[in-house]
Amino acid sequence: MSEEFNWLDYAEPDEEAPAPSARPGLRRFLPRRPTLPSLPGRPRLPSLPSIPSLPRLPRLRRRAQPALDKPSAADLLSVHEERPLDELDDRLQSLRERAVASSQPEAEARQALYDVDELLAAPEILRKPGGVISAAALSKAQRQQVELLKDIVGAPQAGDASVSRIRLSPPLFSLSAIPRIIGTAVLLLMASLPFVSSDFAEGELPPSEFHEDRHGPTTLYNLLDNLTPADYVLVAFEYGPTAAGELDAIAELFLRHIVAQRAVPLIVSSNPIAIAHAQNIISRVNRSVAFSGESLRHGRDYFILRYLPGGPLGLRELSENFADVARVSYKGTLTGLQFDSLDDVTYVVMIAERAEDMRNWAEQVAPQLDRTPLLAASGYAAAPLAQVYADSMDEIVGLVVGYRDAYTYAEMLEANFAELLRDASELGSGSAEASPAKIDEQPRNEAAQAERPLATAVPPASAIPPPAVAPLPTTTPRPPNTETPTETALPTATATQQMISVVEVTSPRQVRIRRGPTTADDILQLAQAGDMFQIIATNGDGSWYNIALSNGLDGWIAGILVEEKALSMAEFLGGGGEASARLSDERVYLRREWSLSLGKNRPRYYQSNAPITGDIPEYVLMRDRSAEVPRLRAMTLGTLTTVVTIALGNVIFALSALRRRQRNGERK
Amino acid sequence: MTEQTIGLISFVLTLMVFSYVLGDLPLIGALYRTAIYIFVGMTAAFTLVVSYEGLILPYLQDIQNTETSWTTLGYQADIYIFFTALLFGLLLLLKPIRAFTWLTNSAFAVVIVVGAAVALAGALAGTLFPLLRATVTIPENLTADFSALVDTLTVFIGTMTGLFYFQYQARANSEFGEEHSRLTRAFRHTGKVFIVTALGAIYASAILTSLTILSERISFLFQFGF
Amino acid sequence: MGRAGLAGIVAFAVGLTTVLSLLLGNNPALFGDQPGSEELARRLALPGDVLLRLLVIVIALSIVIGIVNLLYIHIGRLTRGKFYSAVLLASFAFTIFWLTVNRGDTSLLEAVQVPIESALAALLFLSLALGGARVMQKRADIWGLLFVAVVLSVLLGSLPLAELAPVRAFSAWLLAVPVSAGARAILLGIALGTIVVGVRAVLGLDRSYRG
Secondary structure (H helix, E strand, C coil): CCCCCCCCCCCCCCCCCCCCCCCCCCCCCCCCCCCCCCCCCCCCCCCCCCCCCCCCHHHHHHHHCCCCCCHHHHHHHHHHHHCCHHHCCHHHHHHHHHHHHHCCHHHHHHHHHHCHHHHHCCCHHHHCCCCHHHHHHCCHHHHHHHHHHHHHHCCCCCCCCCCCCCCCCCCCCCHHHHHHHHHHHHHHHHHHHHHHCCCCCCCCCCCCCCCCCCHHHHHHHHHHCCCCCCCEEEEEEECCHHHHHHHHHHHHHHHHHHHHCCCEEEEECCCHHHHHHHHHHHHHHHHHHHHHCCCCCECCCEEEECCCCCCHHHHHHHHHCHHHHCCEEHHHCECCCCCCCHHHCCEEEEEECCHHHHHHHHHHCHHHCCCCCEEEEECCCCHHHHHHHHHHCCCEEEEEEHHHHHHHHHHHHHHHHHHHHHHHHHHHHHCCCCHHHHHCCHHHHHHHHHCCHHHHHCCCHHHCCCCCCCCCCCCCCCCCCCCCCCCEEEECCCCCCCEEEEEEECCCCCEEEECCCCCCCCEEEEECCCCEEEEEEECCCCCEEEEECCCCCEEEEEHHHEEEEEEEHHHHHHHHCCCCCCCHHHEEEEEEEEEEECCEEEEEEEEECCCCCCCCCHHHHCCCCCCHHHHHHHHHHHHHHHHHHHHHHHHHHHHHHHHHHHHHHHHC | CCHHHHHHHHHHHHHHHHHHHHCCCHHHHHHHHHHHHHHHHHHHHHHHHHHHHHHHHHHHHHCCCCCCCCCCCCHHHHHHHHHHHHHHHHHHHHCCCHHHHHHHHHHHHHHHHHHHHHHHHHHHHHHHHHHHHHHHCCCHHHCCCHHHHHHHHHHHHHHHHHHHHHHHHHHHHHCCCCCCCHHHHHHHHHHHHHHHHHHHHHHHHHHHHHHHHHHHHHHHHHHHCC | CHHHHHHHHHHHHHHHHHHHHHHHCCCHHHHCCCCCHHHHHHHHHHHHHHHHHHHHHHHHHHHHHHHHHHHHHHHHHHHCCCHHHHHHHHHHHHHHHHHHHCCCCCHHHHHHHHHHHHHHHHHHHHHHHHHHCCHHHHCCCHHHHHHHHHHHHHHHHCCCCHHHHHHHHHHHHHHHHHHHHHHHHHHHHHHHHHHHHHHHHHHCCCCCCCC
């Protein structure tokens, strides 16, 4: 190879050469591959929809050699198969190995049929052999791993037909292996140190809130935080066990956040193993709250919908026929859920392992969404490409990326739920002298309380000991054998005839309520046509209204999307107002929370001005977080070591290349 | 399975796979290889079960009667669909038999063309339009902020030259051969800078992902075993 | 024409139907405010809907066939005394047995599959890190240098060290501007390729389904 060899402009082998014929005997049941000669320059048609021998395997393998195993490489290089191997130079040999690797039946199978687009579109840039990426990505050891996988799925081997002996990695005790051994040892050692001692606490922990410039993750958090018990959220688990170490954290947090507010997640996936894995995550959540008598039940608190095979095809079916998909769960039981379309769910949440998952959702699902936002999270590896979709499409909110963002998300979530508790308790004790006046009205509200469906999911009344902390009078009338009201609404004696200014949403599309009076501010909540909110203030020119939200916060809404009205309080609270849009300080609730002290779970009673949400904070607060900090430290040290390794290695190689070039120059 | 059992099995299997770093020594290599084969067998089993329980079983319920049917088309229409699908599956098996080639080809034509059509519709509405729109849209506050203007322009130039580089690469390899116009060269090299930058970022991100997963594994090993 | 042409005609008809059905169906806004527009949109969506259902089942079936094929290969090897094929088949059989007996208890996945796949993905870290150190060995030129520089900037930018704040800012800019531009070019290139091939497939210009 000359010095000028250009990794991107490398000319492919002659495509007119005869393509190899189907190898007899090896794929008896597999359809033949197309033998049409192809011009490598233009995108290729999908190869035959051959039988997928093992749909999960290629994912693993693909991680081992990112972006290289496009089937076209096989065609490009298969022409060299007829020549004796030794005649080829190093680069071609390695190319050939890669090419043969990608002609594995399972690779075709996966890509041919249901990753049609991926295959069609194998970007030219990624297809070029011998590029920078391949130089970096595919070590000899990895190629041998590929060989092993090929052996397993019964594909033809690179070399001779003998499959018995495949070398896994270079021999341990050879001179050439020394840098590799040292590198491996150092990398592993550095990544392990934080687990041994807390002295290696390099770097800061992730922030407790997303950086102010990152509107996507903040908006995503706020939206999920606005769920109410009637809401359904479609949660797509688009990652398998390979990415469990990275994405379980965020998937679990999303699920906990959703169920803690008693919204119902509907779990789907186009990855078969991910469906099974999602069940494990639900079990994990259930184990963590088992002590409190809570648990998630399929068919009531969550649903796992049927499998969506075929990548883009399955997702298109989801978005076109959501009414049907939602009516049947995994294993064929009917769910009883009635939806017209995906726009009837409150949010679509998607957790992606690979950039293709994001692309499939952006292409097949997002364009079908009119009102429902798609909230996206991904691992680091998918982020550079996935972020483009989050930035470019209005329907997509995000991206929450990787383990560090999961930590921040957890911090926000726990602070928020702990805040609810603390606020409630402070208010309970602080306003003790004010409360007797309100208690008088309590019996009147018991009737309203009885209608609350929320009370059903708390532990039975008999299990509740008398309140240990009693900010409210202990004389609260409570029939001994009926269900204990956990939250009692106590409207204060406000003049309900007082006129207030409200805005009613008139825009037919979903309207965004933001933190400040510009479109650049974070989104706090979404509103539909007909929703009403009380006006607190307007901005200077009156183009934005500052409004009171149901959760006690205030937000801003654009004036052109709403109509201003004057209503009496009774009217506002009664008919016209949006169910959740209430004035936060107009009501006081008695609520019970559970708290863990000294390993025992104790109920506490609070008087609270929070809205009735029926939140179950255990789901959020009872996570096992013991591994988080050492893992974050390990990632920091590991990254640092990687940086040093890469820098050092490349400097050495660059210097030796320079010296070689000099020597060549002298010789000439 | 108790958590302890799960932990123990996980611990052993993790170490078996990690034995890979020791190289292919006689006994140790067998450990790694055994783990891989266990993994493939189990993947196949889970995939089979999920494909059956997650899709085929629901459809079997669906086509029985009105009560268990869950599609808007109704169970009778679904009977036709389901059995046509079975026929397609059968044709997959018949592919190697020459006499049926014309028939199987027609079936495959349907499969491929529907797949291509879905991909086509998706690429139009989900990638091409939104991405082009986002690239050519000028943000509101642009005039006030000079650096934002530069960034927007850079993204625009980068996207366009990158795309040009793609198309050029595609054509240079097939029809036109090497082209020497100075302008195309400049375009091509500019595009290449952006593409290589993006690939570098993707590579670094892959390192971060695998490091996160490594940290989880090491954390597990220490928690459980050491 | 003849039998071979049949596939082409079928492909063209089905492809055109699918594309039109997907683009026009379920979108009443296209047909104005007339009373029948909703019904029309629903009807237009029907062919695409039926084809999608059909294909999804075909894919599920083909996965099953593929797995049977895999087992077939390994049973063949088993008869020739290959040890690892026995491991694979045993693992397969045990999993099926477990799922049947325990009514779909997925803890086996947690105990076996997750650790193996995670550990493999973790090993990838070593390969990627050491591979990254060798870029200049194979490509000692300006592009290799650029590649390494970007990799290092992004890695450094991910580090939560106070001293690295300027690098973090640079890395954030790098990701937001040049990487974003390159990524858009890649995604647009993919989309254009998909569209070209999709159109060719529907029009029957490329017939890779011809055996």
